[in-house]
Structure formats: structure tokens, C-alpha cells
Amino acid sequence: MRIGFGSDTHRLVQGKPLKIGGISIESPTGAEAHSDGDVLIHALIDALLGAAAAGDIGELFPPGDPKWKDANSMELLEIVIEKIRIAGFSLGNIDCVIHLEKPSLKLYKSAIKKNIADFLLMDLDNVSIKAKTAEGLGPIGLGESISAEVVVLLEKTEPDAWV
Numbered sequence: 001m002r003i004g005f006g007s008d009t010h011r012l013v014q015g016k017p018l019k020i021g022g023i024s025i026e027s028p029t030g031a032e033a034h035s036d037g038d039v040l041i042h043a044l045i046d047a048l049l050g051a052a053a054a055g056d057i058g059e060l061f062p063p064g065d066p067k068w069k070d071a072n073s074m075e076l077l078e079i080v081i082e083k084i085r086i087a088g089f090s091l092g093n094i095d096c097v098i099h100l101e102k103p104s105l106k107l108y109k110s111a112i113k114k115n116i117a118d119f120l121l122m123d124l125d126n127v128s129i130k131a132k133t134a135e136g137l138g139p140i141g142l143g144e145s146i147s148a149e150v151v152v153l154l155e156k157t158e159p160d161a162w163v
């Protein structure tokens, strides 16, 4: 079994769409990013790559590369999960924390969980989504940024080497 950890932060700006875990969130501010700025998926990708000791998201999808401009992060996740499977790993469970002051994610958490579980062909029981505010403190508390942290467990089920 291999544990991976990933985290990501984006600046929030007026008039940008906000996407978390592939779900569109109704919000006056959204993530400033080269891609669609989905912090949760970016943290998940880094956690998966971390568990496989296979580098990080910036190496795989360089932020300056026009190929990934406005990229749908779910497509990046698809590329990474394919690599993880080819390397002989299967997914155990995923545990996520989203740090966002506003809007409340209470009504979105189950949709985010289902979207990730369905996309990765996992049982809902193996995907956990938690959301926290920062009690008004720091850039997250002031609504200037959003962060996510993800831990994943991979299990080596095939002996194939990393490709």
C-alpha cells in the first residue's frame, strides 16, 4: 500500500467561474489559473502522483504550456489515473479537505463526492469530501483564496513498471 498527499491553492478573483471536484459552484469569485483552476482535482492529481512517487502536476502539465491553457482538470485527472493504472496500482480510498470561506459547500459536497467516485470508478464509501471555512482568518478567511488537501491510498495490484 502507498500513501500520497497533495495540496493546491488558487487566488480567487471576481467574475471567474468556480469549479471544485469537477462541479460548477455558484459564486461571485472563481479561481485565477492557467487551467480551469479546480484546486481539489489538482490536489488529487498531486496525491496520486505522490503515492506513485511519480513527480508532480507541474512537471506533467507545465503551467506555461499553451496545450493546458483553460484545460478541464478532469481531463488531466484522466491522464494521471490512466498512468496510475498502467503502473499497476488500484485506488484504495481518497480523503479530501476543501478550505473556502464562501460560498458554503454544504449543498455541493455530495455532488462533488459522487462526481469523483463515478469518474474514478470507486465506491462512494471510499471517497470523503470535507469542507472548512477559515473563520475569517488569513487569505482564505478574507475570500482571497481557496485551498484543498487530499490524501490517497493506492494498492499495488499488478507488477507492471511505471511508464
Ligand code: MG
Pocket: 008, 009, 010, 033, 037, 038, 039, 042
Ligand atoms: Mg492548481
